Each structure stands twice: as structure tokens, then as C-alpha cells.
Amino acid sequence: MLTIPQHLLRTIKPRNDNFMKNTRRDFIKTSALATGGVIAANSFVLPGAYAAPAETHLKLALIGCGGRGTGAVFQAMETGHPIKLVAMADAFRDRLDGSLKPILDKYGADKVDVPEDRKFVGFDAYKHAIAEADVVILATPPGFRPDHFTEAVKQGKQIFMEKPVATDAVGIRKVLKAAEDAKAKKLNVVVGLQRHYQDNYRKTIAKIHSGEIGDIIGGQVYWNDGGVWVRPRKPEQTEMEYQMRNWYYFNWLCGDHITEQHVHNIDVANWVKKGYPVKAEGTGGRMVRTGKEFGEIFDHHTVQFTYEDGTVIHSECRHFPGAANRVDETFQGTKGTAYLSAGNHGVLTDYTGKKLYEHDRENNINPYQQEHNELWAAIVNGEYKFADAENGARSTMTSILGRYATYSGKVITMDEAINSDVNLFPDTLAWDATPKLVPNADGFYPHAVPGKTKTV
Amino acid sequence: MKKIALPIVLVGVLAFYSLEKPIFESYTQKIPGTPVTFDMTPIEGGTFNMGSASSSNADEKPVHEVKIDPFWMGTHEVTWDAFELFLDKNYELAISEEPIGEIVDGLTRPSLPYLDMTFGMGKEHKPAIGMTQYGAIQYCYWLYLKTGIFYRLPTEAEWEYAARAGSDSKYFFGDNSETLEEYAWTSENSDGMTQMVGKKKPNPWGLYDIYGNVLEWTSDQYDPEFYKKTPKENPINPSTELYPRIVRGGSFKTPAEEISSAKRFVNDPKWKQLDPQIPKSQWWFPEAPFIGLRLVRPLNPPSPEEINAYYTAAPIADY
Numbered sequence: 023m024l025t026i027p028q029h030l031l032r033t034i035k036p037r038n039d040n041f042m043k044n045t046r047r048d049f050i051k052t053s054a055l056a057t058g059g060v061i062a063a064n065s066f067v068l069p070g071a072y073a074a075p076a077e078t079h080l081k082l083a084l085i086g087c088g089g090r091g092t093g094a095v096f097q098a099m100e101t102g103h104p105i106k107l108v109a110m111a112d113a114f115r116d117r118l119d120g121s122l123k124p125i126l127d128k129y130g131a132d133k134v135d136v137p138e139d140r141k142f143v144g145f146d147a148y149k150h151a152i153a154e155a156d157v158v159i160l161a162t163p164p165g166f167r168p169d170h171f172t173e174a175v176k177q178g179k180q181i182f183m184e185k186p187v188a189t190d191a192v193g194i195r196k197v198l199k200a201a202e203d204a205k206a207k208k209l210n211v212v213v214g215l216q217r218h219y220q221d222n223y224r225k226t227i228a229k230i231h232s233g234e235i236g237d238i239i240g241g242q243v244y245w246n247d248g249g250v251w252v253r254p255r256k257p258e259q260t261e262m263e264y265q266m267r268n269w270y271y272f273n274w275l276c277g278d279h280i281t282e283q284h285v286h287n288i289d290v291a292n293w294v295k296k297g298y299p300v301k302a303e304g305t306g307g308r309m310v311r312t313g314k315e316f317g318e319i320f321d322h323h324t325v326q327f328t329y330e331d332g333t334v335i336h337s338e339c340r341h342f343p344g345a346a347n348r349v350d351e352t353f354q355g356t357k358g359t360a361y362l363s364a365g366n367h368g369v370l371t372d373y374t375g376k377k378l379y380e381h382d383r384e385n386n387i388n389p390y391q392q393e394h395n396e397l398w399a400a401i402v403n404g405e406y407k408f409a410d411a412e413n414g415a416r417s418t419m420t421s422i423l424g425r426y427a428t429y430s431g432k433v434i435t436m437d438e439a440i441n442s443d444v445n446l447f448p449d450t451l452a453w454d455a456t457p458k459l460v461p462n463a464d465g466f467y468p469h470a471v472p473g474k475t476k477t478v
Numbered sequence: 479m480k481k482i483a484l485p486i487v488l489v490g491v492l493a494f495y496s497l498e499k500p501i502f503e504s505y506t507q508k509i510p511g512t513p514v515t516f517d518m519t520p521i522e523g524g525t526f527n528m529g530s531a532s533s534s535n536a537d538e539k540p541v542h543e544v545k546i547d548p549f550w551m552g553t554h555e556v557t558w559d560a561f562e563l564f565l566d567k568n569y570e571l572a573i574s575e576e577p578i579g580e581i582v583d584g585l586t587r588p589s590l591p592y593l594d595m596t597f598g599m600g601k602e603h604k605p606a607i608g609m610t611q612y613g614a615i616q617y618c619y620w621l622y623l624k625t626g627i628f629y630r631l632p633t634e635a636e637w638e639y640a641a642r643a644g645s646d647s648k649y650f651f652g653d654n655s656e657t658l659e660e661y662a663w664t665s666e667n668s669d670g671m672t673q674m675v676g677k678k679k680p681n682p683w684g685l686y687d688i689y690g691n692v693l694e695w696t697s698d699q700y701d702p703e704f705y706k707k708t709p710k711e712n713p714i715n716p717s718t719e720l721y722p723r724i725v726r727g728g729s730f731k732t733p734a735e736e737i738s739s740a741k742r743f744v745n746d747p748k749w750k751q752l753d754p755q756i757p758k759s760q761w762w763f764p765e766a767p768f769i770g771l772r773l774v775r776p777l778n779p780p781s782p783e784e785i786n787a788y789y790t791a792a793p794i795a796d797y
Contacts (some may be wrong), residue, residue, distance in 0.1 A: 084498035089755030096756050096797070124756055124797045211492060216754075247594050310572070349594040358762065364752075365597050365767070388679055388751040 061096045079106035079133075080401065081157035085148045085170055087121035090184060094214075095121075097208035097394040098159065099183075103402050106133055109140040109154035109378050111147035113162075113266055116157030118143060119394035145451040152177050157401060161214075163269040164277055164418075165189045168196035171411065175200045178207055180401050182393065184214040185420040187411065191442040191478075194419045201411035208406040212397040213414030215289050217364065219396065220389035222381040223290065226360060226368030227377055230294055235370050236356030241335040243281070244348040245379050247251070249341030252315045261460055271317025271467075272423075272459060274446035278319040280306075280428070281421040284339035288424065289417035290351045290362060291327065291335045298452065299327035299335070299417050299423065301435045306428030310342055314465040325424040330453055337424060412431040431472030442478040487566070498568050502548065502777055504684070510624050511574040514560050517553035518775060519684045526639050528741035529705050532771075537702035538740045545711045548632070551632065552773040554675035554686050556617070557696065558596065561606030564620040566590065578685045582623045588613055588761035597767040599763055603674040605692045605770040610792040613761040614695045614771040619789035621773075628779040630788060632778035633714045634698040634742070636774060637726045641689070641739045643682040648738045649689065650681045655734040662690030668730035672767070688697055689737050691754060692770030693725040700724050700744045720794050745769070750796065760793040 028311050038087065082098060084091050098105055112118040118141055126134045135342050141151045148170050150396060152158050160183035161168045167187045174181050181204070188194045204211050217223040231237065253267045271277035276282045292298050304325030311321035322340035350363035358372040368381030387395075400407040423439040448457045470477075491612060508515045512672055529541040563570045567587050588609075595608045609617070611631070632640070643650045658664060661681070663673045668690070676686045698704075698715045700722040708715075717723050722744035728737035732776040749763035763769060779785065 089757070092756035093754045093758075121756075126797070128797055248562075248590055249568070250590050313568075343566040344573070347594040347596045348598060350598060363598060390752070390754045405565070458693065 023353060024207045028415045033451075037305055042233060043343055066270070071378070079104045079157045080157055080398075081108045083107075083109040083111070083158045084121070084153040085111045085151055085158060085160050085174075085240050086162030086166075086184075087118045088161065090214075091159055092121040092124060093390065094159045094161055094182060094184070094394070095125050096128065097391050098157075098398060099125075099133060099400040100391060101394050103396070103398045105157075106135055108135055109142065109151040110136050111142040111151035113143070113145060115143045117375060133439065149173055152179060155179060157398075160184065160455065161399075163266075163275040163284065165269070165275040166191070168193035168200075172196055172200040175204045175207065175209060178209065180209055180397075182214070182397055182412075183212045183411075183414070184279045185289075185414060186277055186421065187213060187414045188418055188422070189273055189275065189281060190422060190444060190446045191419065191440050192447070194415050194422065194440060195434050197411060197415040197418075201409070201415060204411055205409055209315050210397060210406060210408040210409045212408045214390075214412035215286060215394060215410070215417065216389035216393055217290055218293070219392040220366070220411070221386050222366045222368035222383070223293075223362060226362055226370065226379065226381055226418070227293055228291075229294070229370060230353070230355070230360055234355075234378055235353075235358035235372070238353050238355050239333055241291055241294065241333075241351065243284075243291050243328035243335065243337050243351045245284040245287055245339040246346065246348045247341065248343040248400055249321070250279075251309060254315065261455050262360075262448075262455055262457055265457050265459075266316060268315075271315075271319050272457070273318060274448065274457065274459070275436075276319065276424050277422060279322070279341060280323045280337075280339050280425050281326075281418060284323070284337065284424075285418055285421040286364075287339075287349070287351050288327075288337055289413075291337070291415050292351075292420060293415075294351075294353055294360070295329050295333060295335070297329055298420055299329050299436060301328050301433060302420075302423045302427040303433040303438075304337075304424060304427040305431075306425075307472070308469060310317070314461065314467070318459055318467045318469040320428065320470070323424060327420065327424065426477035429470035429472065429475045430477045431475075432477075436477055438478045497636065500777075501639060502529070502550075504553075505550075507625060509560060509563065509621070510562060510572075511576045511578065514563060514571075516556070516560055516773075518550040518773070519553045520600075520777075521549055521551050521636075521683060523548035523641050523777075524639075525547070528635055528638055528643070528740075530648070532648070533738065533740055535741065537700075537742055538705070540705055540706055542708060543710065544635050544637055544639070544708070544713055544715055547712055548777040549632075549636060550775040550777070551636075551640050551685060553680075553684060555605040555692055555770045555772050556796075557675055558606045559603065559619060562601065562744035564588075564617050572736075578624075579676075581622065585620055585623060585752065586616070588616070589757070589759055591764065593762075593763045593764045595762060595764070595767075599671040603757065604672050605674075605675060605687075607672060607692055607770050608763050609695075609769070610759075610761055610771050610793075611695050611717065615789065615791075616761075617771070618773065622789065623790065627775060628785050629773045629775050631695050631697045631771065632774040633712070634696045634724045634726065635708075635713045637694065637696050637772075638739055640685060641681065641727065642685060643685075645739070648740075650739060656739075658689060658737065658758055660732040662687065662734070662737065663729075663730045664690045664728065664734045665731050666734055669728050670730070672730055672770075688772075689727050690734075691730055692727075692768055693729045693732075693743055695769065695771045696724045696726055698724040700742065719746055720796055725769060731768050747796075756797050758796040759797065 157180040164186045187197045265272045306320045306323035325337040327335045353360040363370040366383040366386045370379040426434045528544045530538040530543050542693045649682045680686045699717045725743045729782035750758045752764040
């Protein structure tokens, strides 16, 4: 059985003698219990956190070297724990190099040791990088997450993975399976739905759950803004490379913005409702973003999600430049209303207009940092505390259900959706392989047509 | 004719403004090809006493006399109505009544932010917010390419000169912070959000919202000792580091008492902590819904080489 070696804990926490005693004692207790076939609630048995006797650092690998993955490495480093980045993986060498430079500049060779033979490039790079580490950050475009997460769990690693965690139901089922395996192996898994690590959401939703505004009977969640980047096609690119560079506009990689961005707000609805919708219906299309550089995704989706108790949550996301922006969540209870946003809003109001609760918006900790503070503290303390993968998968699935509804124009049940066999992923991953979606002779991509497109 | 007209017109505009002295009075600038306009107010040159002797802030001392050349200043803070055209080329193309031309087309636009940069406070006639100093200067560059006119950020000294409008008191109207309510959106009356520009009374030189509503970018690096060594004419302490840089005027979040003509506010790396990416955006402060900009146009523009150098200075990586 693998554990964090005691000498490592000494290195990590030299100032806290009580901590070490506790750890040692609990470790012994846990081992005894484990041999007796009982798993203690706060078991210190962490198979993924093993380090060789000479090591004094936890080894980190970054899978997916974009801006977000690089940012996550910074946040891991900023926790102050003894972490060493030892391996990196990306489909593109230029992305890997562009990520390594700021990390090395900022944290130096003491904390960053990624020689040529631990820079892994290509579609199978992730396997090799995961093997080098105790802890992995999975931050590629979401289409790859199911396979990367499955592999990281298989290799017994502690995991931070970005949202969304898949782009279709086939991927979701893989993530749910791996999430069970991660639980069985007691691997900490944090998913980058960072509102779960943001104080205004935690405190306000706790008050909602304690009944402050009664039972929740309706809600509206929004991600309406102007859209994201485009990387113009270059003549030397294969179709596979073009789609990989412009992953946002292709569903096998991105899942459409209802999944890639709006999952945050949909996840808040699920959190507030303590459950997942049973069906969805909605409308969507391409209205202002119609050029050939915008792949296949819609520029707007409006969905009604119905929950098991009959509550309907309205969800709206659009990429309309020049129109009004709105990124937030509102809920109506039997006794009052709630307003929440990533700008540290958390307000509960009764129906006379009286404020029941207002979160203090000043001096809130950055939730992207808080995710890592909590995850790494658990890892270093030898605790098993985080099993975010299942909710990450079910909230991602909710957003995919929404897309299935807007793409098909039909009422889709969650049961139908999660069992969908429509697999968006290419049969072969290679630079010269052809993705399932290709442009027509004029360079435009076919996109979903409600009433015609089949999603389940 | 339609297809070739624009480059010729653009060259013509550039030639016109470099050869002919414009008339120094208020004007309305139309953003070519769009219905969007903004107003510019002339600020006569002169000398003034910069800094504050009575303030408790050491960095506002010593009070020193400074000579300022004439310039126009934006009558209002720049609003989303104009800034969003710059922000998104596809939106500009959709709005424009004519082709935008290759030069404008080729300009690097801001990365589209991952957050709603209006923070739910709305766009129409509301100040554009959350941009970095680099983003503010690139907006000026875009305007230059569109209009042929050299717009830039105010220097710290120009800003204070314009805000004072000839006064030596804490505010341009005197020292009573309670009177500020008539002129400015502050934490006391803003309801915690930006307000439409131009709804309060202007200062004596015709500038609206010079205090409050949003902090306004200047071109200067912050140096608490700068007033001890500053040049006497058109002083500027150019920005060479990302932090701290001078922003002026206070915002809708600032208490009236903390606002004054002399008060030197600065930017803060915390304004970017919510940026989940590394390197952090060169364009946006996701946690600063209170920073905006006001344009300046010098009466006597610098040489084309200096203009080019101003607009094309490479941004400093932030991580």
C-alpha cells in the first residue's frame, strides 16, 4: 500500500509538530483498520501521492498547456507547498513551450524541472506525462477529458481537472465510470467549476439550503456575452490541426458554448436545486456569428430545464457582440429571491424587498486559487476530501442535454440524453486523420438544424 | 469607386490634419462609417499649481508650478457605445456602413474577455470599464486609424490641470465634499454601479464626471517622489512597469471625501487576480469594474514617428 512517506511530510510541514504526530498516528490507525477490512472516514491512505525516498517535492504534471492550464500551475505553486512541475503534455509543441516559459520565469529551476525527455507532444502525450507525476492538472479542450481522466485514475493520481469534463454523453459515461474508480481508490479530484470554491456562492447557497427563502420554485441562469477568439486557418494546416487550433468552434472538442462556458451557471442551478433536471426543451441557432471561421457551434441557446419536483429553470447563453451582457444566476423561492454572480454577488431578498442576506463583495479570495489551496492542503495532509468528478460530469451532462434539445428542437429526457450513442469523437486521432465534421466546398461547416438533427 | 475610395480618403484625412491647424473649439467626433459620436472640449494652455499642500498624502507634495500646452479633452468618459466597436472587429464590420479598410482591419483587437466585462451594469452611455492602460492606448490607436486624429491618454499633469479648471481648492468648486454630490457619482450616491455619463453638472471647463463614476487612465508611472524632481513644462513620468500606474479622479466606489483634484490613485495587480489564464490578459482587469478612460488630443500633435512609437509600444507580459 502506497502512502505519502513520513520524511516527505516532515519536509513539507517542518513547523507543525502536532500535525506530524497526528499524521503518524492516524496513518498507523488507518493501516490497521484497512487490514481489518474497514475504511476510516478520513483515511490517510493516498495511493497517488507516493514519492520516491529521495524526493522532497510532490511531482506535478500539466496536461494541456494553454492559458488556463498554465494559470492552474501558477495557482498550484502559489499554495506554497513543495511542488515541482516535472512533466508537460500538449498536442502542440509551441503551446508547450509558450506555457513553460512563464512558469520557469516565475518559479525557477528549483520548482520547475521539465527536461526535453519529459516534454510530451502529440495525441498520446498525456499518458507519458501522467506517469511522471503524483498530481496532474488536466486542462486540454474538454473533448479529451474523459480519456485523460480515465488514464489519470487508472494510474492512481491526485487530480485537478478543468470543466467541462466531456462534450457528449459517450464521454460523460466514461467520466462517471472513472469517478467511481477514483472514489474507490480515494483519489482527490477537484473540478474547475470554481464557483464551488467561491465564498459568495458557498455562503449564499448554504443559506438557500437552510430555507432562508423557502423552497426554490424557479430560476434563470445566464451567460450572455460577445464570444471568444478565432485563430485564422493557415494553408499548411490539415483539417485536424485547424480544428484543434480552433477547438472552440467544434463540438467534439468544445461541446458548444452552452457546455464550455454556460456549464458554470447551469451547475449553479443544479447545486441550488440539489439535483439534475429530468428533461429539457429549447431553442437555439446561428444568428449573428455565421461565418466559415466559426465552425459548427450555435451563437445562442435558450433552454427550459425541468427538475424532478417540477421546478423549471430557464437557461440562456449567447455570443452576440453589441448586445446586452449578462452572466449571473437568479432564483425564486416560496419566501424570497436570490441573486448570484461571479463578481462576488450573493443577495437574498424577501418579497417585501427586504434584504435577508448580502455577501460582502470586498476582499474575497480568488476562487481559482482557492481550488488549489484546498486540493493541495488535502494532498499534503494525506486526506481524501474531494470527489468533484461525479457532479462535474452530471452538470456537464445537463449542459449537453440542453444542447441536445436546442440542436434537435425536441423535448429530450435526461435518461435519453445520457444514454445517447451519438459519438462526436474522431475514429482516429492523428494529424492526417479526418474529423467527423468537414467543411463543404465553400468552406462552411454543416451545423445542427432543429427538427432535422438527431442528438439521441 | 466605392472600393477604392476609403484608402484615398484616409490618406487625405491624414494629410489634412498634419498640414492644417485645426480650429481650437469644441467639436463632435464621428467615428467614420458608424452612427457613433463623442464630444471633445478645448482646454487652453496655461500654468497651474499641481499637488496639494493641505492634503495628508505625502505623494501630493510639494505643490509645484507646471506649464501645460493646449489640448482637447473628452467631454465625457469613453463609453461602451464606442469602445465595443473597437473591441470586436466582427461587430464593427456588422455596424459599419462602408468597408473598414485594410489598416483598421489589420489592427490587433483585444482578446475577448472570459467574463462579462460590464459586470451587469449595462452598456449604453455607460463608461467602458476594466481595460488595461495598454487596452486604453490601443483604443486610441484604433481611433487614429479610423479618423486620422492623434488621440491619446492624458498625462497625470494634464488630467489634474483639466480637473482643477483654474482652482487651487480640493475640488474645482471648493473644499466641501458634500457639494460633490452635484457633480459626481461616488460611493454615496452611485448605488454601487457605473452611471450614464453626463448626468451630473460639468466642471467650469465643461468636463463631465471628471470626479467619480470611473477612475481614468493616465500615461504616467506612479512615483511618490516625482513631484520633487518633476520637469516644469508638460511633465510626464512614462510607464515602464505594469504597476503601479497613475489613475485619477476616483470612481463610483470611492467615498466623496477621498476624491480630490490632487489625489493620485494607482492600479493594482489584484485587479487581475480573477484572470484564470497565464500569461494574464494584456487587455483586461476582470476585477476592476471602476477603471475607464478619457481621451486627450493635443492641439499640436507630435511627429508621425512619435505617434507611431506611442501606439506600437509592445505590452509588458503580466504573470
